[in-house]
Structures are given as C-alpha cells and as structure tokens.
Amino acid sequence: MASSILSDCSSCATSRLLPLRRALHPPPPRFRPSPAPAPSLTRPLSASPTPLPLLPRARRMAALSAAAAAASSADPATALADASAKIIDGKLVAKQIRDEVGVEIARMKEATGVVPGLAVILVGSRKDSQTYVRNKKKACEAVGIKSYEVNLPEDCSEYEVIKNIATFNEDPSVHGILVQLPLPRHMNDENILNAVSIEKDVDGFHPLNIGRLAMQGRDPFFVPCTPKGCMELLHRYGVEIKGKRAVVIGRSNIVGMPAALLLQKANATVSIVHSQTKNPEEITRQADIIIAAVGVANLVRGSWIKPGAAIIDVGINPVDDPSSPRGYRLVGDVCYEEASKVAGAITPVPGGVGPMTIAMLLSNTLESAKRIHNFK
Amino acid sequence: MASSILSDCSSCATSRLLPLRRALHPPPPRFRPSPAPAPSLTRPLSASPTPLPLLPRARRMAALSAAAAAASSADPATALADASAKIIDGKLVAKQIRDEVGVEIARMKEATGVVPGLAVILVGSRKDSQTYVRNKKKACEAVGIKSYEVNLPEDCSEYEVIKNIATFNEDPSVHGILVQLPLPRHMNDENILNAVSIEKDVDGFHPLNIGRLAMQGRDPFFVPCTPKGCMELLHRYGVEIKGKRAVVIGRSNIVGMPAALLLQKANATVSIVHSQTKNPEEITRQADIIIAAVGVANLVRGSWIKPGAAIIDVGINPVDDPSSPRGYRLVGDVCYEEASKVAGAITPVPGGVGPMTIAMLLSNTLESAKRIHNFK
Structure with a gap:
C-alpha cells in the first residue's frame, strides 16, 4: 500500500x-x-480502550498517543x-471509538434494558450503496446497536420513502434514521431528508442541525459524521x-x-x-x-x-x-x-x-439513544 | 459631521x-x-426610483450609480x-429600496387587496428599544405596511410572549413577526425566537433559516436584515x-x-x-x-x-x-x-x-406577503 x-x-x-x-x-x-471495512490492527492496543464519556479529553488523548506510538511499528x-x-x-482511532461505543452500549443496556437502534433506508440497487449499508449493519452488530433495514425498489414513489421514514420516526426502538444517498433521480432529496425527525437525524444533514451548528450559543442535535x-x-x-x-x-x-x-x-x-x-x-x-x-x-x-x-x-x-x-x-x-x-x-x-465516518455514526446513534432515554 | x-x-x-x-x-x-431615522436626501434622485423586481440587477446598479453620482455633491x-x-x-440606497418596496406594495394591494402586515413585540421599557420600534413603525407606515404592536411589561412571563407570538403566527393579516431584542434576562431568547413561524421570521434568525443559508442548493425563507x-x-x-x-x-x-x-x-x-x-x-x-x-x-x-x-x-x-x-x-x-x-x-x-437594516426589514415583509399570497 x-x-x-x-x-x-x-x-x-x-x-x-x-x-x-x-x-x-x-x-x-x-x-x-x-x-x-477498516482492517483491524495487527497488534492489540497497548493502552486498553476506555469508554468515551468516562475519561476527560486530555486523558483520552494521552491514551491515544501512547497507543499510537506503541502500535506504530506494526502499522x-x-x-x-x-x-x-x-x-x-x-x-x-476508529477502532478505539467503536470499542468505547461498545462499552457504553453494554453499560446502558445493563442499566436501562435499552438497546440503541439504527434504521437504514436503501432505495434502488446500486452496488456501492448496498456495500455501504452492509458495512454499516456489520459495524452496528459489532458494537451492539440493533439494525433495521428497509429496501425499496428504484421506481418507488417519494411518498413511499417518506411513509417509511414516518414509521421509524414513531418507533421508540429506533434512535437513528439514515437514508442512503444518492437517491434515484426522480426523488427530491430535500423533501426526503427533511422528513427525518430532527431528534433521530444521526447523519446531521437536516438544515435545523446545520443552523444550530453555525450559530454561537446553540448546539446541533447531531454533527454530520x-x-x-x-x-x-x-x-x-x-x-x-x-x-x-x-x-x-x-x-x-x-x-x-x-x-x-x-x-x-x-x-x-x-x-x-x-x-x-x-x-x-x-x-x-x-x-x-x-x-x-x-x-x-x-x-x-x-x-x-x-x-x-x-x-x-x-x-x-x-x-x-x-x-x-x-x-x-x-x-x-x-x-x-x-x-x-x-x-x-x-x-x-x-x-x-474513511474508517472514522462509520465510527461517528455509531457514536451519534448511541448519543441519540442516551438523550432520548435521558441516560448519562 | x-x-x-x-x-x-x-x-x-x-x-x-x-x-x-x-x-x-x-x-x-x-x-x-x-x-x-435616516435623514432624507437634500436633493431628489436624478434617476427616478424603480420597483425592485421590475429591473434586472445590472440596470438597477447603473441607475443607482447615476443617482449616487448626481446626488454626491449634496451628500x-x-x-x-x-x-x-x-x-x-x-x-x-435605503431610500431607493423603500421607494421600490412602496411601489410594489401599491401594485400588490391594487391587484389582490392584500396589505403586508408586520407585528412587533416589545417586552419592557428600554428607551433604545422603544426608539427602534417607533422607527420601524414609521418606516412601515411610509411604505404602506400595516404595523401591529404588542407591548408587554418587563416582568411578564416567557409563556405570555410565546402566546402573543402564536396569535400572530395564526393571524393571516400578519406576514412578518419581529421580537425586539434584547429580551429581559429572565427569558430564554432561543425559546422565544424559535416560536416565531419560520414563514414569518422576517428577522431571519431562526436556526432553520440559518441552516438553509449555510447549505448549497437551499435558500432561506428570509435573510437577516x-x-x-x-x-x-x-x-x-x-x-x-x-x-x-x-x-x-x-x-x-x-x-x-x-x-x-x-x-x-x-x-x-x-x-x-x-x-x-x-x-x-x-x-x-x-x-x-x-x-x-x-x-x-x-x-x-x-x-x-x-x-x-x-x-x-x-x-x-x-x-x-x-x-x-x-x-x-x-x-x-x-x-x-x-x-x-x-x-x-x-x-x-x-x-x-444603519439605514439599510430597516429598509431590508420592509423588503423582507413585502417578500413574505408576496410568498404567502403567491403574488409575483
């Protein structure tokens, strides 16, 4: 390479x-x-992965640097x-984040019984999109996030996509909804992405999320992955x-x-x-x-x-x-x-x-489940 | 000066x-x-003001430049x-815009009977805020926008402000709603500004408007004045x-x-x-x-x-x-x-x-009324 x-x-x-x-x-x-999918490291981390929210940033960075230094000769x-x-x-870093997310999901499940859920809507049969969706599903399984998937035919209507989004918006076991892009040409991306509940928009593409990202003193529900x-x-x-x-x-x-x-x-x-x-x-x-x-x-x-x-x-x-x-x-x-x-x-x-995008999607889905269930 | x-x-x-x-x-x-309030020019414009939407930008700029050149010795x-x-x-420029807005409002009124309406909510009795609100009202009257004003006491509740916003949101004769800032300290600006209907947010401060402003391929309902x-x-x-x-x-x-x-x-x-x-x-x-x-x-x-x-x-x-x-x-x-x-x-x-801010507020209010009533 x-x-x-x-x-x-x-x-x-x-x-x-x-x-x-x-x-x-x-x-x-x-x-x-x-x-x-990002290949795993050939050597284990010298510093064991620690849950994201439990360590202050300075300590997490120090742990990462040590791990990076230790692993460098094998990378x-x-x-x-x-x-x-x-x-x-x-x-x-992506592996460390996935590990941290996994630990947090286990802690949440033990304390509340709740398992974070991510719904993916795929329209059509593009090979690359199918691969992305498969990878997301695998990554979810690995950290303990439950995957929900809907496959719609290329020629389905915009209404049908929005109807599926609405069902996931209402479903309390789903904490994140993702519409795989690109959508077929006859569909309006804006209409479809705007239909995703702002509280489940783990992709962070809703204009309300972007507006809150732009503004001082406001925070978005989700930051794009x-x-x-x-x-x-x-x-x-x-x-x-x-x-x-x-x-x-x-x-x-x-x-x-x-x-x-x-x-x-x-x-x-x-x-x-x-x-x-x-x-x-x-x-x-x-x-x-x-x-x-x-x-x-x-x-x-x-x-x-x-x-x-x-x-x-x-x-x-x-x-x-x-x-x-x-x-x-x-x-x-x-x-x-x-x-x-x-x-x-x-x-x-x-x-x-590359490997960070899916890791942050997992992190956003966990964050959403924690917020919805008020779990700290 | x-x-x-x-x-x-x-x-x-x-x-x-x-x-x-x-x-x-x-x-x-x-x-x-x-x-x-912006003092009027001591000499009339040499190029007569023309309605904003009727002239292409290049011609408007040329007219403005000519007017500016002619008026410069008196400014x-x-x-x-x-x-x-x-x-x-x-x-x-602000005078030209106010004139253009006035012409457009007259045209709209003649064609549809609709008069654009701007509601201003003032909380408390700050002298500077009272002056701003008075100036906005005067500017509205001058171009033919109907003003609606609500004055609430300094110690009123957030709920009371939001209730008034909700009333204006529902009122079809109101096309723009403006909450005069700053609000009293016990109020949460974010909650109050978010209560303004996105379609009447003539100040353009709603995060959804800002998000659409930030995104390529999207347009905000209103641009901040x-x-x-x-x-x-x-x-x-x-x-x-x-x-x-x-x-x-x-x-x-x-x-x-x-x-x-x-x-x-x-x-x-x-x-x-x-x-x-x-x-x-x-x-x-x-x-x-x-x-x-x-x-x-x-x-x-x-x-x-x-x-x-x-x-x-x-x-x-x-x-x-x-x-x-x-x-x-x-x-x-x-x-x-x-x-x-x-x-x-x-x-x-x-x-x-300075004088441009109120001129753009009038322009946003007209734009809103035209959009709501689908008047081109």
Whole structure:
C-alpha cells in the first residue's frame, strides 16, 4: 500500500488532474466512506480502550498517543520511513471509538434494558450503496446497536420513502434514521431528508442541525459524521485548534461546510477554498490545519503546505492502476508523498478519515439513544 | 459631521481602544440600527426610483450609480474632499429600496387587496428599544405596511410572549413577526425566537433559516436584515464578489456569521476574523471586500486595508465627544479617516449600513406577503 501511495503524485497521476477551476466542483459520492471495512490492527492496543464519556479529553488523548506510538511499528502506514509527518491513524482511532461505543452500549443496556437502534433506508440497487449499508449493519452488530433495514425498489414513489421514514420516526426502538444517498433521480432529496425527525437525524444533514451548528450559543442535535470524524482525529492527536489558521478545501453540505463551521466553533480562524478561489495554493499555505474535502486526486501538493501543518484528507479518489487486481487504487485529495515531507501530521488514504465516518455514526446513534432515554 | 469623523482615529480616540483580544467580543446591541431615522436626501434622485423586481440587477446598479453620482455633491459624506474612496451611500440606497418596496406594495394591494402586515413585540421599557420600534413603525407606515404592536411589561412571563407570538403566527393579516431584542434576562431568547413561524421570521434568525443559508442548493425563507443590507450595498455599487477574497470581522449570529455565509454563497473566498484570531491585520489586508461587524470603535486602521478594497462598516459605536450636544458621537469599526484614503469604496458611519437594516426589514415583509399570497 505504501509504495503505491508514494507514486501518486508522479507525472502520470498528475497528468490526469482536471483543470483546477473545473475540477474543484465536489462530486458528493466520492466523500462516502471507503467500501472496504477498516482492517483491524495487527497488534492489540497497548493502552486498553476506555469508554468515551468516562475519561476527560486530555486523558483520552494521552491514551491515544501512547497507543499510537506503541502500535506504530506494526502499522503499515508508518512503514513510510522517509516521511517526516506524524501519521494520523484513522483506523486506530476508529477502532478505539467503536470499542468505547461498545462499552457504553453494554453499560446502558445493563442499566436501562435499552438497546440503541439504527434504521437504514436503501432505495434502488446500486452496488456501492448496498456495500455501504452492509458495512454499516456489520459495524452496528459489532458494537451492539440493533439494525433495521428497509429496501425499496428504484421506481418507488417519494411518498413511499417518506411513509417509511414516518414509521421509524414513531418507533421508540429506533434512535437513528439514515437514508442512503444518492437517491434515484426522480426523488427530491430535500423533501426526503427533511422528513427525518430532527431528534433521530444521526447523519446531521437536516438544515435545523446545520443552523444550530453555525450559530454561537446553540448546539446541533447531531454533527454530520465525516466532519465530526475529522475533528475527533485532530482532538485525539492533540492538534491545537483555538487561534490557529484553518483552511477547508471544498464546501459541500456533507463535509466541507460543516467542517468549516466546526473549526470556527472551536475558535480557529477559518477560510474556505472552493472552485471559484483564485489563489488556493497561497491561501492554503497559510494554514496550520488543512481539511481537504474536494474529491480531486492529489490536488494539494507539497508547495501548498505550511511546514508543520496538520492535514486531514477526506478525499477518496480512484485512480487507474493496472497493477492492482481491481484496476484502480484509492488516493486522497492531498499528494501524500509530497505532503508527508512538509506537514507535521497527516491522515493516510485509505486508513485516515474513511474508517472514522462509520465510527461517528455509531457514536451519534448511541448519543441519540442516551438523550432520548435521558441516560448519562 | 465630516470633521468629527476625520478626528476619530487620532490619538485620543485610539487610546480608548480596548486590547484587541478582549475587545473583539462583539456586544450585540451595538449592531442595532442607529436610533435616529435616516435623514432624507437634500436633493431628489436624478434617476427616478424603480420597483425592485421590475429591473434586472445590472440596470438597477447603473441607475443607482447615476443617482449616487448626481446626488454626491449634496451628500454631507462626500464633503470629505481628501478621501479617495467612493462613498457607499446607505441613506441613498435605503431610500431607493423603500421607494421600490412602496411601489410594489401599491401594485400588490391594487391587484389582490392584500396589505403586508408586520407585528412587533416589545417586552419592557428600554428607551433604545422603544426608539427602534417607533422607527420601524414609521418606516412601515411610509411604505404602506400595516404595523401591529404588542407591548408587554418587563416582568411578564416567557409563556405570555410565546402566546402573543402564536396569535400572530395564526393571524393571516400578519406576514412578518419581529421580537425586539434584547429580551429581559429572565427569558430564554432561543425559546422565544424559535416560536416565531419560520414563514414569518422576517428577522431571519431562526436556526432553520440559518441552516438553509449555510447549505448549497437551499435558500432561506428570509435573510437577516443587516447582512442582507451589506450585500445589497455591494451589489448596487457594482462591487464584484465572485472569486474575490472577503474578510468578515466578527462572528455574531446577527451580522458576522450570516454575512460570511452570504459572501460564501456569492462565491467569494471568505475568512472570518474574530476574538481568537492571532493576526487580524495581516488577514484583513488580503481582502478585496471587508465587512466589519465587531463593535469596536476604529479597530480597522488604514494599515489593515488592501488598496482598492470595498469596506462595509457595520459598527455603530458611541465615543465621547464633549463638543456634541449629546456628549458623544457615533463612529464605525473602521477608522474612516485612514481607510477612506486606501479603500476603493467605503460606507460612512452614520449613513452607511444603519439605514439599510430597516429598509431590508420592509423588503423582507413585502417578500413574505408576496410568498404567502403567491403574488409575483
């Protein structure tokens, strides 16, 4: 894996880049989590996982750092001997979060008898969507969340989808509802997503949640999973955010925009770079923290990066690779080979943000069940 | 007035500035519109006002520019002979908007018999709030909007306020509802503002409106009045936004945050400077467009400004002035004397953003009535 990443920014990969102005339009499906489930670490954590709400953040971060250090020699990502940046290991953090969520669910079940429930609605038969839904189901089972699934045919009506959402809204054993995107073209995403009860919107995409995220003094019911995962990675690796310059590349409703709002809420000075930005390289080079979520393979080069910056690479882009059995491999929005020599810390692709999205979905579902049942 | 503004950034004014880190916390009341009603121009517009929806934006801007040029010699703000920046004349634009709204209301009334209605709820007896409410009422009368007013005692209950909001929510003759802020301390602003029907929230402060403002592909029912006024000034003075660097200073829910979202929606590359920003001067100097909404007199000095930048100064700050009959005068967040020598265009204080807020409230109320009655 390491060697293929190292060749990502070579001339052949670069020549496939679209012109920046056109290329920066973010195609949402690329931000979905990697279809492959995150492989477990080859060595157990040296610090045993501890429940999320029981440890204060400082202690959790210290435990994570120790675990990361101990596990680093066994982690394939750290085999990059010439990279100076610290690897922000999403697989490791995601595993820790899943473990913490599992412990909390067991504690809740024992105290109240309640088991958190997540309902997923899948419309149509897209292969990638089916894979995502299967992975979510597996991840739920592993931590003790009960899965509910509805599969509707591609040609069903919007009304039918909304009727199913309404049933889950009323069902007290369901604490989170997720409509798998993309929906068939004849449906209006907005109508459908707005039908999800704000208290069960574990994806955090409802405009009321986004509004509360944007406003000072308000808190959303749920933070969208991928940007929440980005922030969790920064927090758990001890990256200071307050007072730092942050650049978010991409402004999608799913990642870029909520990530910028979260960084802003954490008191960073945030700039958003997008398809209409004239000098993205110059602006990005001022950032102490970069979140790249634009869906363009290797867009962010070494020259875009301030030495020592922390980089969270949300992009998961397939590039041609005849040597791979699948004929392609996955790379990020950041040219890892160049960036890892300049940055202070960086997420690899795969194995960075990808595994965090499902972990945060589990965390949001637990949070919802705890709130609904007033369990602390 | 001009000479007093010219002395704002002298040593005595500067010495009163708080240290930046402390000072940048925005005190919301300072963002309220100037208590004095905007004086009418001493000369009539050379281009006759035309209804907002009837003219395409380009023609409206051209008409405005011509009117501004014709009126400039009579406008006190343009008496600043040594200033190189173009004056963005909020009084002039606000008058034009009020005239346009008036024409549209007359057209609507004639066609449908419907008169737009605005309800204002005032709790307590703060002098400044009473003045604001009186000014809003006068402005409504002038354009043909029917005013509804409820005055509640300082010690009334939250329930009583919400009950009154509910009555206006149901009343078909009311198209906009506004709760005058600040509310007494024993009340929860959030509960009260959330009670306003999203379809009548002409202040645009409901989190659902803010969420829709933040999201791509969604539009809010209403845009908050002051930031909407800032954008209108930029548009009507032909300031290009797309692809430009914009810095918003201040991140209040009322002005800074929604202004940043609006600039972002108009395809600017936006950075938000706030109390935790370490190098506000350096970041602000990169901006082609500056919106200052932080409530600190003369914070933004000439050295903060890129030559030719467009500056919208939302601050209305009282500073001591023994020579004034009131003992104080109003200055902006931007040191006008210095800024007007560097900027390409700038709003004066008073007479810039102040008069725009009420004009946009009238515009939002008309918009609401048109939407509810499906009148194009």
